[in-house]
């Protein structure tokens with residue numbers, strides 16, 4: 001890891017600022033620019049942690065900062081430790097420590113054992129742009145704080161980033177929610193992570209989510225959540241990709257000067273639009289998009305060399321085949337609409353569920369515009385299984401949606417996801 005110092009810029013600075021903010025040393029909005037405010041915050045943070053306050057975030061400082069990104073730290077039990085005392089010391093709740101360490105008997109804590117201390121804030125940030133690294137940290141944090149969440153890596157992106165699926169619940173009804181098939185729709189990533197965290201938190205505290213018992217939902221549903229199907233695309237859009245990755249993307253984008261770069265980037269790192277890469281009338285999608293000039297790798301709308309030619313869509317496809325999914329929900333961002341059928345295939349119950357989701361979110365139940373009717377994940381799922389599969393075009397306005405829309409997105413879509421889980 002490189003030192004982050006005064007004058008540094010980019011996603012590593014953003015993560016540092018987020019950690020400093022959560023630790024109470026930085027009060028501005030994280031902006032990815034290491035200026036005077038960040039410098040002062042680093043110095044104060046270093047002093048507080050017993051490090052030399054030189055204002056340079058090197059390995060020692062970064063490892064002290066990491067728990068504030070993961071949302072937990074590890075602690076080796078000592079004589080006299082109780083959940084209550086630890087909670088006071090680390091600014092968290094005794095109940096949270098208990099649920100993160102379900103195998104421990106609080107009255108007989110084994111001295112020397114390493115335990116997870118969840119810190120006193122939510123893991124999922126909703127106030128900073130996402131990168132694959134941030135997604136990774138949140139996934140690790142959620143799985144550590146809530147041991148009943150399983151984290152599975154279902155594949156790797158073109159640039160080698162892991163593709164995560166979080167699993168929660170033990171119900172017979174399997175529901176799959178996926179987000180960020182398109183890089184510049186990354187705001188759907190915190191939405192899905194935030195939902196999982198909210199459900200996990202309410203489940204651990206015997207509470208309710210969207211008016212439903214979190215425990216009853218846990219017993220009836222198994223949720224699989226893929227928070228970021230296109231990590232490379234997200235990294236390209238948010239300036240978090242490697243130099244090589246950026247150069248590759250830029251070379252592709254230069255052929256399409258009308259598409260803003262990087263904000264218009266939807267594809268994976270190879271310039272394949274993942275949601276046009278599934279084997280559902282793929283040739284028709286190819287014909288439509290070729291006619292529009294997308295005949296080669298592009299920031300969006302290139303269908304790929306063949307169905308499932310992209311490692312990301314292949315991984316999601318394989319994941320789907322190896323499960324028995326009752327319903328899928330694919331998150332995109334454009335226009336507040338719910339797409340529910342594929343051609344004239346109308347899966348049983350799909351219209352009713354779409355209408356319920358529309359009711360609770362205020363979104364419209366719509367038919368897909370002909371120009372994007374084929375080769376999407378939902379298209380393939382419906383064609384293959386004849387079961388309800390939905391695309392939710394969340395939010396309004398031009399992509400990437402600003403974080404200022406997040407609160408509204410959350411309010412509309414938590415209710416929608418809960419409705420989809422119930423069926």
Ligand SMILES: [Zn+2]
Nearest residue numbers: 182185332333
């Ligand atoms: Zn999309």
